[in-house]
Structures are given as C-alpha cells and as structure tokens.
Amino acid sequence: MGNIFKKLGAGLLVGGVLVGIAHSQELPGTFQLLFFIVSLIGAMVFMLLDARPLSTMSGEKSLFVVIAFWILMVTVCVAGASLLPQFNPADEKEKIDKLLKSQRAASQQGKAEELIARAKALDEQVKALEERLKGLGSGQATVASLTLPAGDKPSSTAGASSGGGGDFMKVGEEQWQLQECYNCHKLRGEGGKKRGPELDNVGSLLTVEEIQQKIYDPKSFMAEGYEKEYQKGIMPNKFKDLMEPKEMQALAAWLGTFKNTSVNTPKPIKKS
Amino acid sequence: MKKLSGGLLALVVLCSLCVAAATSVYAQEVGVSSVEFPYTGNRTAVWVVAQLHILFAAFILGAPIFVVISEWLGYRKQDPRYDRLAREITKVTVILFSMTAVTGGLFIFVLLAAYPQFTTSFINQFYMVFAVMYPALFIAETILMYAYLYTWDVWKGEKKGRHIALGVLLNLVCLLILFVINGPTSFMNTPPKAEGVSPQDFLAAATLWDKIANQSWFPLSLHRIDGNVAFGGFIAGMIAAYMYMGAKTQEERAYYDWMGFAAIWIAVGGSLLQPFTGLLLAYEMCDYDFSFCPYMMADQLSMFFEMQGVMIGLLFLAINYYSWLSVKRIEGAENVRITILAPIVLVVLLPVMMWVMNTYWIPDPMSLVFLLPLTLSPFLLGRFVPKTVSARTVIKIGFIIMLISDAVWLTPAGFVATGSDMPDDMKLPEGWDYLSSMPAKLSAILTLVFVTVVNFALYNRTIKQGTILWGKIDFASQFVLIFLAFTSTWIMGLMGAVRSLLKKYFHTYSLVSDLSAESFTPTLSYSSGWITAITVFFIAIVSVAALVALRPSVARVREPEGSPVPIAAK
Numbered sequence: 154m155g156n157i158f159k160k161l162g163a164g165l166l167v168g169g170v171l172v173g174i175a176h177s178q179e180l181p182g183t184f185q186l187l188f189f190i191v192s193l194i195g196a197m198v199f200m201l202l203d204a205r206p207l208s209t210m211s212g213e214k215s216l217f218v219v220i221a222f223w224i225l226m227v228t229v230c231v232a233g234a235s236l237l238p239q240f241n242p243a244d245e246k247e248k249i250d251k252l253l254k255s256q257r258a259a260s261q262q263g264k265a266e267e268l269i270a271r272a273k274a275l276d277e278q279v280k281a282l283e284e285r286l287k288g289l290g291s292g293q294a295t296v297a298s299l300t301l302p303a304g305d306k307p308s309s310t311a312g313a314s315s316g317g318g319g320d321f322m323k324v325g326e327e328q329w330q331l332q333e334c335y336n337c338h339k340l341r342g343e344g345g346k347k348r349g350p351e352l353d354n355v356g357s358l359l360t361v362e363e364i365q366q367k368i369y370d371p372k373s374f375m376a377e378g379y380e381k382e383y384q385k386g387i388m389p390n391k392f393k394d395l396m397e398p399k400e401m402q403a404l405a406a407w408l409g410t411f412k413n414t415s416v417n418t419p420k421p422i423k424k425s
Numbered sequence: 426m427k428k429l430s431g432g433l434l435a436l437v438v439l440c441s442l443c444v445a446a447a448t449s450v451y452a453q454e455v456g457v458s459s460v461e462f463p464y465t466g467n468r469t470a471v472w473v474v475a476q477l478h479i480l481f482a483a484f485i486l487g488a489p490i491f492v493v494i495s496e497w498l499g500y501r502k503q504d505p506r507y508d509r510l511a512r513e514i515t516k517v518t519v520i521l522f523s524m525t526a527v528t529g530g531l532f533i534f535v536l537l538a539a540y541p542q543f544t545t546s547f548i549n550q551f552y553m554v555f556a557v558m559y560p561a562l563f564i565a566e567t568i569l570m571y572a573y574l575y576t577w578d579v580w581k582g583e584k585k586g587r588h589i590a591l592g593v594l595l596n597l598v599c600l601l602i603l604f605v606i607n608g609p610t611s612f613m614n615t616p617p618k619a620e621g622v623s624p625q626d627f628l629a630a631a632t633l634w635d636k637i638a639n640q641s642w643f644p645l646s647l648h649r650i651d652g653n654v655a656f657g658g659f660i661a662g663m664i665a666a667y668m669y670m671g672a673k674t675q676e677e678r679a680y681y682d683w684m685g686f687a688a689i690w691i692a693v694g695g696s697l698l699q700p701f702t703g704l705l706l707a708y709e710m711c712d713y714d715f716s717f718c719p720y721m722m723a724d725q726l727s728m729f730f731e732m733q734g735v736m737i738g739l740l741f742l743a744i745n746y747y748s749w750l751s752v753k754r755i756e757g758a759e760n761v762r763i764t765i766l767a768p769i770v771l772v773v774l775l776p777v778m779m780w781v782m783n784t785y786w787i788p789d790p791m792s793l794v795f796l797l798p799l800t801l802s803p804f805l806l807g808r809f810v811p812k813t814v815s816a817r818t819v820i821k822i823g824f825i826i827m828l829i830s831d832a833v834w835l836t837p838a839g840f841v842a843t844g845s846d847m848p849d850d851m852k853l854p855e856g857w858d859y860l861s862s863m864p865a866k867l868s869a870i871l872t873l874v875f876v877t878v879v880n881f882a883l884y885n886r887t888i889k890q891g892t893i894l895w896g897k898i899d900f901a902s903q904f905v906l907i908f909l910a911f912t913s914t915w916i917m918g919l920m921g922a923v924r925s926l927l928k929k930y931f932h933t934y935s936l937v938s939d940l941s942a943e944s945f946t947p948t949l950s951y952s953s954g955w956i957t958a959i960t961v962f963f964i965a966i967v968s969v970a971a972l973v974a975l976r977p978s979v980a981r982v983r984e985p986e987g988s989p990v991p992i993a994a995k
Contacts, residue, residue: 187840209900226908242947245946336844348719386715
C-alpha cells in the first residue's frame, strides 16, 4: 500500500508542477489536463513496476478475471475514443451534398431516362401488336405519336448562379469552402498552415484568368518563397476534374476581389 | 381442362418470376442497391465484413512468416520448443484459413448487395486479379498450407530442411497474394494518373500493371508485411497466455511462458519496423495528393490519429512492461549493469532528435549524420566508458522517457475535431507549437522504438548473466499478452478505417464518387464502437480456434521438451 501512496503522491506532484508550468505559459486547459493525465499514467506505470507479483490463477477464476479484463479494455477503448472531441458529420454532409448534387441529379436523370427508354420500347411493342391486330381488320390503324418529356440535364451547382454577379461570387466563396482551400491558404486571417501562400492580396498580383489558370494547372505559377512546395507539387492537380468550369471561374473571380495590399501575398512567378 | 389450367398457372408463375428477375436486374443496372442493411446501413456493413476479412487474412498471411522463422530457429538451435510453437500456430492458422475464405466470400456478397454498380465496374477493372490470379494463388496457398501441416511428422530429422523449404514456398505464395490483392486495394486510394491527362482518360488507356503498381501499392504492401508479422506474433502471444492460464502442469506452464516470450519478441521485431513503413505510406499518399495530409492530421481524422497515439503509446508501454516482468524472473538480474552512456542517450535523444528533425526534415539525409552516432554510441563506445548503471535503473529511466515521448506524441495543435474550426483559445500558443509538429511526432515515435531496442539489448545481456525461471513469470504478464493482442488488433482496425476514409466521398479517389447518403466521415466515437466490436468478435473466434486446435493435442501428445524447469539460459 505504501508503494501505491508513494507513487501516487509523486504522480500528483509531477502533474501539479506540469500544470503550473503549462498554466504560466497560457496553454489551454485541455493541454494542462493532458499533461496531468500523463503524469498519473506515469504513476500507475511505476506502481505496476514495483508491484508484488500476481499469484498464478487457473480454472474458473482465471476465466472470470480474463472476462473482467476484457470488459475493462473494451470500456476504456470506447470511452476513451468518445471523450476526445468529435467531428460533426453534419458539416461534411452539407458540403458533400453540394459537391455531389450534380452527379446525384445526373444519376437520377440516368434512372429516369432508362425508365423512359424502357417505357418507349414496351409502347412500341404494344403498338406493333395493335397494328398487326388492326391490319387483320381494316388495316387502317392510326398510330398516335408518343411524346415523352425530353428531360433536360440538370444544371450543376454553378448553373444556378448564372443570374446575378452576387450569386456568382457566392459560388466562388462556396467553392473555397467545398474544396477546402483554407487547409493550405490563409485568407481574411483564417485557415492556412503555411503550406500555401496567404491570398489576401492575390487580386493585385494576378488577373482572374491567371488565378483560374493556376487552379486549373498548379504548375503554371509559383509563389515566391514556395520553391520547395512547388517542386513537391503540394498543390493538388485535381481541381479541373472536381470542379465545373463555371465553378472554377467563380472561385477565380471571387479570389480576384482580394486586393488587401497590407498583406504580404508572395509574388507569383509565371512558370509555364 | 385441369391440365390446361395447370399449364396456364405455371406460365403465369414463370412470367411473374421473369418479371421479378428483370426488375431486380434492372435495379442493379441503374446502380440502385436493392438492399438496405438494417441498423448498420450499407457502408458500415461493408466496413465490418471487410475489416474482419482483413484481420483473418492478416493472420493467415503473417503467421506463416512467423511459423517458418520459428521452425528454422528450432532446427538451427535444435530446440524442440520452437518446432512445437510453429506446429501449434500452424494448426490454429489452418482453422482460421477457412474463416478467411468465409469472410472473403461474405465480403463480396455484401459489397455486391450494397454497391452493385461500383462492385461490378471495379471487378471489371481487375477481372484478371479477381477471376484468375487471386483464386489461383488462394488454391495454391490452401494446398501448400495443408501439405505443410500434414508433412510435419513425415519430413523431420534429416528431411527437416525439405519441410522448411515447403514453408518458405508457402510464404512466397502468401506474399504474392498480399502484393496482388493490395493492387486493387491501393488503387481505390491512389489510382494512377498523369500530368495533363484526365484521370478517366488515363484509366481507359492504363494496363493492369499500371493499375496495380499505383503510388501507394508498394508502401502499403511493405507496411502490411511487417504489420502481419507483428500481428501474428501478438496473437500467438495471446494464445500462449490462454494456454498458460489453462496449463495443469509446471512443464506446460514453462513451455507456454516461453512461447509467449518468443512470440512477443518476434512481434516486437515487426512492430519496430511499423513506424518506418507507415511513414513511407503516409509520405507517398501525401505526395500523391497533398490534401490527404491535412485531412488526416488537421481535419476530420485528426482525433483518429490522437487515438492512434494513445493506443501505440500503450502498446509500447505494455511491450516494455512485459520485458520488465521477464527480467524480474531472471535470477541474478539485479547484478547486471550497463554503460552510463545508455541512460544519457535515453535522456537527451528526444530533444536532440526534435531539433535535428526540425532542422533537417525527411528525406534530408543530414539528420542521420547527427542521429546515427548518437543512437549507436552506447553500443559502440560503451565498453570504453568504465562508469556503469544497474540495468533495472536504465529500464526505469526508459519508462520515464517513454511517458514523455507519449505526451509529445499526444500533443495536438489544438483539442478540436477539425483544424478549420479551431478557436484561438484551443490552440497551442506560439513558442509551444513545435510540440505538435510532424518532426516532434516522428521524434517521439523513434524514441519509443529506441527505448524498446535498448531494453531488448539489456534483456539479452541479463539472460546471458542470469538464469531464466521458465513458468515462474509474474502472472500479470499473461494479461499483458492479452492486452497486446487486443491493442494491436484495435489499432489495425483503426488504421484500416483511416486508410479507407481517406478516399473521402469517393469509392475510387477522384474517379468514382460514392453517391449514397453515407459517404461522409463518421465520428471517432461511432467508429471506435464498431472497431471494438470487430476486435472482440475476431479475438473470440481466434480464442475458440486456439482452444479447439490445441487442447486435444496437449492431452494426446506429450513430447519431451528437453528443458527442465527451471532451466539455465542458453
């Protein structure tokens, strides 16, 4: 028992010191808690290291202890994972709904077209039968023309925006969010991890067409000071496949409005 | 009349069946799943069955590597315990072989039911793999596996080399299966592409080899090879623990104590390579498409990696705790000493490595110029330094270093689920953010590996100078073995989910979208529930298989072990 209290005391002391240091350095509370928990785990580890050997068990007793141990492990895993911050799938679902809207619609359209084609084929068979039957009689069967709705292709998410310029800009901003450009680029003081240049002044340095070219072909321009990232090809070359041309235009146009000269957006260098 | 009405009825039934069949075929043609799995939904149903299949497959592909190494060691050392270990694990493997086939078949059925259109097109992409290569190799593996088991008694003594050669051949086929099936698997994450050509156009012109040899294929295969060896070892350790607990005699206890020890050290050998091959896989994935990196480390999957850090930290602590308990049952261990350079390097390694990695980030080889001499110094220069420290003290210092490394590994940029939503008051303040950087994480992982290597060296030194009392290990060690099997299986489930989720809302990344309503990233809490359920189910099946395969043979076959208890270490 003395071993347990001694180790627990040491764990609490180390944890307290770490929390004190973290607090003085203005680390958020969750980090202070993390350091404290690690200290307590450390105390537990040292309790185990110096614990008296567990006596050998067998038969039903060992089975019971193994089952109890399993329940403990399962509980710790599920509870531990559930205690960590959880990503809200609703955020992503909303984005994916927008990204896949046109494809889903096309898929529904595909189904509808398939149904129409089958209905047409059946109808023609019925008509052929009718004609044969009538041909046996008067031979003047009238064939009524079947008119089916043409079924226009649904417009993409960008399609809805072709109205006003404000809508067009909204599509551009939406694409910024949907394609998660903020993961690498800082804009309006948000996002970015220095993987890509800050873009608040990109409108002063590139035309809308040039911005669109950069999105379409990331190798077309290189930001000054980002030689390593350019060489590695960090900016994905996939947006031309994931975005409709109108969506890309909208994103480029929206980015082109950012002309904040107080932000040091690096100079773009034309490469190809 | 009766005949006519009967005939008409038969015709109507036949027509109805045709209509029903046509309807169901039509439903598949347009890509609508006619099946909606209750409770789980289609995506989770596919995930659960696929993960179960992968766990069984990992064991039956990894265990033969483990087994043939053990058999060869037994032959070389003339120690019958290795041979018995190899044979017992082979028996369990043969039972689990059928479970692999069952879950594999079930996987295809569930996939076809849940995603008929995608599955059909995917099989068309790889019809040579799915229809020819994989079945042919699987049949070859089955024949070799049974031949390997049933020639054990025939090819012994002078013919043992022949049996080991058969085991090696079995392993070659297993490796081929792994490489072949990893083609379609990795293809879904990183389909081949080329500059200036649309993915669809490139794929239309791609050969089968182009599709298989995609960017993540080789690193994934490497990662799975050493992962499977480690996994096989941890599962064998758990089987040893169960048998130890059920052992009736001291002789049996001594054998299963030894088996647990041997299995864990083979598993550790595989585990030590895991961080390197895992890093290579992550590197190639990020090189393919950099958006994978923030998705994993900063966004939707960031807390999955936090959980991975927790579990791997616990895994390493448990491995070294087992090592500690193993040292404790060696008579004379308290007198073993080691150069003072070992604890010094242990203490300075983490901060030095963090500095070096920050300055010369991978793949800059300059980091090796600093780190190799530092890590090798206790082994190369130790004999020239007269000052020594007790082995037990060094192991305890190692535990402190491991705890600090775990803390570094677990420190995220912020305790929030997605980096884009991170408020400032949740972020690590500037000046401390290096703790959450990739160089810091890598340094922490490598420090854990280094501590484990030092402990292994210490253990070897201890057994050379002391006497191992087989069967006298602290009973707590058996729970450590069970814990290691559980943890390694859980981590495999977690990382399997991560690899699959990296496809985001695609079936095949950037090529085939998953248009279902389930194509989003589930929460860690939801995922961990299913990962735990899969783990429990898998381990329960393995436990039953082990009891079925090993209990009767234990009662029937009583081969002399040639290792009285206690024995002197060799």
